[in-house]
Amino acid sequence: MNATNVFNFIKENIGILDVVQQYTNVKKAGLYWKGNCPFHHEKTPSFTVSPHKGIFYCFGCSMGGDVVYFIEKAENRTPFEAVQYLAERHNITIPDSLLKSSPHQSETTESKKQYWKACTVFAQWCHLKLKKSKEALHYVQTRNISNEIIDHFQLGYFPSSPKQLTSLLTFAKQQSILAHDLIEAHIMFKGRATLYSPFEERIIFPITDHLGRFCGFGGRTFLPTDTRAKYYNSKETPLFAKGSLLYGFSQAKKAIHQQETSFLVEGYTDCLAMVQHGYENTVATLGTACTGTHLQQLSRYCQTLSILYDGDQAGHNAVMRLAELCWHMNLDPEILSLPKGSDPASYLDTHKSLDALVKEKQDIFSFFVQSLGHDFNKKPLAHKVQVTKKLLTVIRGIDEPIKQNILLEKTAKMLDIPFMSLLKSLQSTSSTPEKLQSIQQPAKQELKRPEASDLKTISRLEKKIFSVIINNMELIAYDEVVGLIDYFSHSLQNILKKVHALSKQGAVTFNTLYNELDEEQRKIISQILLEFNDGKSKEEFDYLLKLFQKHLWKCQVSDIKLQINQAQKNNNIQEVSKLLDKFQLLKKKLVTHQKGN
Numbered sequence: 001m002n003a004t005n006v007f008n009f010i011k012e013n014i015g016i017l018d019v020v021q022q023y024t025n026v027k028k029a030g031l032y033w034k035g036n037c038p039f040h041h042e043k044t045p046s047f048t049v050s051p052h053k054g055i056f057y058c059f060g061c062s063m064g065g066d067v068v069y070f071i072e073k074a075e076n077r078t079p080f081e082a083v084q085y086l087a088e089r090h091n092i093t094i095p096d097s098l099l100k101s102s103p104h105q106s107e108t109t110e111s112k113k114q115y116w117k118a119c120t121v122f123a124q125w126c127h128l129k130l131k132k133s134k135e136a137l138h139y140v141q142t143r144n145i146s147n148e149i150i151d152h153f154q155l156g157y158f159p160s161s162p163k164q165l166t167s168l169l170t171f172a173k174q175q176s177i178l179a180h181d182l183i184e185a186h187i188m189f190k191g192r193a194t195l196y197s198p199f200e201e202r203i204i205f206p207i208t209d210h211l212g213r214f215c216g217f218g219g220r221t222f223l224p225t226d227t228r229a230k231y232y233n234s235k236e237t238p239l240f241a242k243g244s245l246l247y248g249f250s251q252a253k254k255a256i257h258q259q260e261t262s263f264l265v266e267g268y269t270d271c272l273a274m275v276q277h278g279y280e281n282t283v284a285t286l287g288t289a290c291t292g293t294h295l296q297q298l299s300r301y302c303q304t305l306s307i308l309y310d311g312d313q314a315g316h317n318a319v320m321r322l323a324e325l326c327w328h329m330n331l332d333p334e335i336l337s338l339p340k341g342s343d344p345a346s347y348l349d350t351h352k353s354l355d356a357l358v359k360e361k362q363d364i365f366s367f368f369v370q371s372l373g374h375d376f377n378k379k380p381l382a383h384k385v386q387v388t389k390k391l392l393t394v395i396r397g398i399d400e401p402i403k404q405n406i407l408l409e410k411t412a413k414m415l416d417i418p419f420m421s422l423l424k425s426l427q428s429t430s431s432t433p434e435k436l437q438s439i440q441q442p443a444k445q446e447l448k449r450p451e452a453s454d455l456k457t458i459s460r461l462e463k464k465i466f467s468v469i470i471n472n473m474e475l476i477a478y479d480e481v482v483g484l485i486d487y488f489s490h491s492l493q494n495i496l497k498k499v500h501a502l503s504k505q506g507a508v509t510f511n512t513l514y515n516e517l518d519e520e521q522r523k524i525i526s527q528i529l530l531e532f533n534d535g536k537s538k539e540e541f542d543y544l545l546k547l548f549q550k551h552l553w554k555c556q557v558s559d560i561k562l563q564i565n566q567a568q569k570n571n572n573i574q575e576v577s578k579l580l581d582k583f584q585l586l587k588k589k590l591v592t593h594q595k596g597n
């Protein structure tokens with residue numbers, strides 16, 4: 001084993017096929033494997049894997065790279081997090097020497113690890129206790145929460161008594177978590193004589209971060225005699241930031257990605273009820289308003305956000321604010337209006353499904369227009385102006401001009417204002433307020449799937465030759481190959497130059513080359529290798545090279561013809577004769593070449 005860093009170590013120990021199979025069904029097709037792409041929706045498979053080279057490429061969405069890159073994208077992790085994730089999932093221990101030499105190690109310091117571990121241990125203990133407590137379990141069941149959901153979300157209960165405290169500390173100690181760690185994680189607090197916790201005698205909702213690590217808790221009172229605040233949440237810390245955490249996100253991620261849409265609700269129990277009724281793509285905010293960070297996370301996985309709107313609770317302004325944030329994150333908001341007085345959990349208890357609400361769902365604009373009511377015309381002028389401005393802000397946030405026009409027409413009719421004057425005021429203000437632009441740009445960039453540069457314009461012959469060289473990198477030593485490198489398209493030329501440079505230091509392997517490439521080049525190489533992944537003999541290769549050479553000469557010949565024409569027009573006799581000489585030489589080459597075949 002000659003792994004020089006953690007990335008190579010992972011690639012040498014984990015087969016890309018094993019990893020990919022967990023996300024999509026791929027089948028052998030010739031030298032490579034094919035299946036439906038896990039990154040975009042498709043009916044005919046265009047997602048291709050080469051287990052031999054350890055790379056994948058999707059001909060539908062141009063996503064391509066190695067196994068680490070696959071996990072980066074599939075699980076939304078940094079490269080180093082992807083490495084750790086792969087190591088954990090495949091039970092592989094990364095040698096300390098490699099970890100220490102990794103510049104990314106500082107990402108997860110010991111104290112952070114200890115925090116997550118303390119939270120995990122506490123979640124486990126509470127979960128066990130819930131199952132043993134008739135009273136707590138009864139309460140959860142009266143809320144119609146199924147046993148499966150209790151397990152899926154690891155719901156728990158923290159019984160309070162000196163005996164139970166000892167039980168918790170013993171349980172924790174068995175997993176190397178001490179009282180000190182529980183205090184550091186803000187689960188236990190030091191009292192005068194003993195430890196105590198605000199989570200005691202509460203139903204515990206463990207909260208995980210986007211990587212599925214337990215990082216905090218919500219505790220709800222349930223005893224009729226309990227007069228404390230209904231909810232107690234973990235203390236706000238960098239590892240438990242309510243403004244960026246979404247309850248149920250790590251469990252919902254896959255479903256959100258597959259369905260390209262996510263439901264957003266307000267509380268733990270609403271989230272549980274949604275998932276229990278089959279809406280696995282549901283997340284909840286942690287008792288705070290939805291932030292741009294929340295939406296940015298979601299926008300990496302879906303395009304639509306279904307907001308369950310409860311007429312009694314959330315004001316229109318809250319929904320409008322959310323909608324505005326959505327546009328800047330490239331998320332399409334949809335409003336599902338619940339009947340007055342019901343929340344998602346109670347609605348599902350009675351109706352068992354959201355079908356009726358989904359049928360009646362509204363885009364944010366229709367929602368807004370409807371919510372203004374029928375008696376709009378009776379309202380004072382100042383109110384009308386304000387509403388018009390608000391609507392224009394909404395319309396401005398929409399990218400498609402056609403949609404903008406339709407909505408402007410709607411507004412004109414509704415407010416009884418001429419269409420043209422609305423259009424004018426829409427155009428008179430800049431399309432995006434400056435303040436928002438900074439948020440909008442990065443989100444947009446992230447969503448855009450990068451094309452593999454000028455790949456489409458590169459000829460098949462050129463790509464074929466390129467793939468043969470990459471599959472047999474010793475070919476780069478041949479003079480006739482070196483001589484042709486300069487004639488390849490830029491993106492391929494740069495890669496071949498790297499192969500050539502590396503070959504001077506010894507035999508080049510695919511992995512050493514891959515490590516030298518940037519993300520764009522990795523995509524290119526993945527695509528070409530998966531498109532032309534057929535072994536070629538040296539004879540076939542020579543033939544391809546000759547074809548390429550001939551093609552080059554032909555191009556040069558027609559080029560010279562043009563130049564001769566130009567020189568003749570300019571009466572530049574000297575230039576004409578020079579070009580004619582060149583032309584003859586090339587012609588000769590072409591003729592000999594044709595005889596040679």
Ligand SMILES: [Zn+2]
Binds near residue numbers: 058063
């Ligand atoms: Zn794809």
